[in-house]
Amino acid sequence: MKIGIAIIHFALIFYFVYVLEKRWRVTNKKLFWSAFLVRLIAGITVGLIYTYYYSANDTWLFFEEAGQFSTSAQMDFASYLWALVDVGEKQNWPGLINHDWRTVFFIKIISPFWLLSKGNYWVCAAYFSFFAFVFSWRLHQKVIAVFPGSLLASAMAFLFLPSVIFWSSGLEKESLSLCGVYFLAILFIKLMKGERLLTIYWVGAIPVCFLVWTLKYYWVAIFFIATFAALFFRFINLRFSLSKNYLIATWGFVFLGIGILLTFTHPNFYLSRFLEVIVSNHNEFVAISSPKNLIHYYHFNESWLSVAVNSPWALFSGLFRPLIGEGQGILGLSASVENIFLFLFFISSLRNLKKSRSISNQIVLLSVISYCVVMVVFLALSTPNFGTLSRYRVGFLPFFVFLITYRNVLINWITKKMGFTLV
Numbered sequence: 001m002k003i004g005i006a007i008i009h010f011a012l013i014f015y016f017v018y019v020l021e022k023r024w025r026v027t028n029k030k031l032f033w034s035a036f037l038v039r040l041i042a043g044i045t046v047g048l049i050y051t052y053y054y055s056a057n058d059t060w061l062f063f064e065e066a067g068q069f070s071t072s073a074q075m076d077f078a079s080y081l082w083a084l085v086d087v088g089e090k091q092n093w094p095g096l097i098n099h100d101w102r103t104v105f106f107i108k109i110i111s112p113f114w115l116l117s118k119g120n121y122w123v124c125a126a127y128f129s130f131f132a133f134v135f136s137w138r139l140h141q142k143v144i145a146v147f148p149g150s151l152l153a154s155a156m157a158f159l160f161l162p163s164v165i166f167w168s169s170g171l172e173k174e175s176l177s178l179c180g181v182y183f184l185a186i187l188f189i190k191l192m193k194g195e196r197l198l199t200i201y202w203v204g205a206i207p208v209c210f211l212v213w214t215l216k217y218y219w220v221a222i223f224f225i226a227t228f229a230a231l232f233f234r235f236i237n238l239r240f241s242l243s244k245n246y247l248i249a250t251w252g253f254v255f256l257g258i259g260i261l262l263t264f265t266h267p268n269f270y271l272s273r274f275l276e277v278i279v280s281n282h283n284e285f286v287a288i289s290s291p292k293n294l295i296h297y298y299h300f301n302e303s304w305l306s307v308a309v310n311s312p313w314a315l316f317s318g319l320f321r322p323l324i325g326e327g328q329g330i331l332g333l334s335a336s337v338e339n340i341f342l343f344l345f346f347i348s349s350l351r352n353l354k355k356s357r358s359i360s361n362q363i364v365l366l367s368v369i370s371y372c373v374v375m376v377v378f379l380a381l382s383t384p385n386f387g388t389l390s391r392y393r394v395g396f397l398p399f400f401v402f403l404i405t406y407r408n409v410l411i412n413w414i415t416k417k418m419g420f421t422l423v
Contacts, residue, residue, distance in 0.1 A: 043129030
């Protein structure tokens, strides 16, 4: 019976993908279906690795607690529905182990899929992988429509980047969080290009912002700082002629000003305790992690001077570590190999900075760089564990990868030598 239900759900997911392919009039069907299958396999692989390789994990705990919550639907469906939409911070339903509000919120999202699948983990993971694919493909479509010759770079960044695909597929908070960030990125591109947004985008932005804010508030906070600054610059540039000579200095001033305003949106961002939160999180990871699996900082403490001194190392480590020999286990080794390629692509992309760009393109470039730099420094300082950092950085890594691979001379040379074309 359970096998039959699983087959029906998987068939339904494939049908949804087929319908979307027709609706979106996909021309590159091989790329489309390959991206979907990679997502689907990644979501299943997450469950398998945490079943047979790692003992402690979140994905199965999320699923088991969603099952505990869903069983209440069989006894009192009305109460279940009420609990499902209750977003209060106090959640005390029977069987709850983790009382963290963000985790409970995510468990509730899993719950309807648990009921529909009759408690099948693999079906639930497949649905979440499907959602991740849908939003990544839509962003990919938007990017290649706006940036000429970006097909390969966009596919690498948003469809096939190994660590991002793995950590944002299946029953992980990052799966839905990245969906939300991709949706907001699409809106940002449309607004920067002066496109008219349909009502559905404005309506959809409300629950999407709530979703990402609840699951990964620091992702969306930094994203808003970068995008609001870019949109403000676009507004000013349409009315006044901005000078390239003062662009970066003015950008820094606006970015910092918007950032200070957004510090009032969450207690962890309050200036009075911001550094305390970062150092506290850092110390908690140090206490439970192997020294070989950590980023080590120089006398890291609750002072802006200490943050300034350690930020360059945090930036490098967050982007390119673990290196070969530093990663622990299968996932650590995979991350090390990926990071070597990222470093090579980054070095070869520096030539692009010398090319002239319009003010509009420079604003977009600054927004992406600012988002990635602030995010990686914040994450690397507060989460010095290589394994956890590899997972958390999926919120910015696709954008960074697109930045360093778009019109990259090394990638162009490799593809020409191999006679490889992506069509």
